[in-house]
Amino acid sequence: MNTTKKTLCVLISGVTLAMAAPAFADHGRDRGWDRGRGQAYGHYDRSYHRPHYYAPRVVVAPAPVYYPAAGYYPPPVYAAPVYAPAPVVYGPAPMYGVNPNAAIGAVAGAVIGSQFGHGGDRFATTAVGAVIGGILGSGF
Numbered sequence: 001m002n003t004t005k006k007t008l009c010v011l012i013s014g015v016t017l018a019m020a021a022p023a024f025a026d027h028g029r030d031r032g033w034d035r036g037r038g039q040a041y042g043h044y045d046r047s048y049h050r051p052h053y054y055a056p057r058v059v060v061a062p063a064p065v066y067y068p069a070a071g072y073y074p075p076p077v078y079a080a081p082v083y084a085p086a087p088v089v090y091g092p093a094p095m096y097g098v099n100p101n102a103a104i105g106a107v108a109g110a111v112i113g114s115q116f117g118h119g120g121d122r123f124a125t126t127a128v129g130a131v132i133g134g135i136l137g138s139g140f
Contacts (some may be wrong), residue, residue, distance in 0.1 A: 025079075036126050083133050099137070099138050101137045101138060101139070102134045102135075102137045102138035103134070104137055105133040105134050105135075105136050105137015105138065106130045106131075106133045106134035106137060107130075107133070107134070107136070108128075108133050109129035109130050109131070109132050109133015109134065109137075110130035110133065110135070111129070112129050112130075113125040113126045113127070113128055113129020113130065114126040115130065116129075
């Protein structure tokens, strides 16, 4: 059976290569390598490969026109900046850190979520339960 598969692969590869052979037989004519001249058997125009020298191009540009300045404005006068007094806020300092209610809710949600998952889904349900429990716990 193994030799049959190998033989079949070799035959399919050979047929594919034989069908694709004409695509590789353009000899560069489609790519412009012959430059439109008959180059068969070394008969080609030798002047094509010689350097060509051209006369330098003469560019005539009109002379620049300078206009007088429109006018001068007086320099700006800067005054000392005036700032409003800083607002005074009396109240409790903001609490940074973990909200204990959110932490308790996350733990409870993780415990409840782990009860619903089985096998590979247990991690996902535990994580979803922890997120939902944290959101609900932070609201209280």
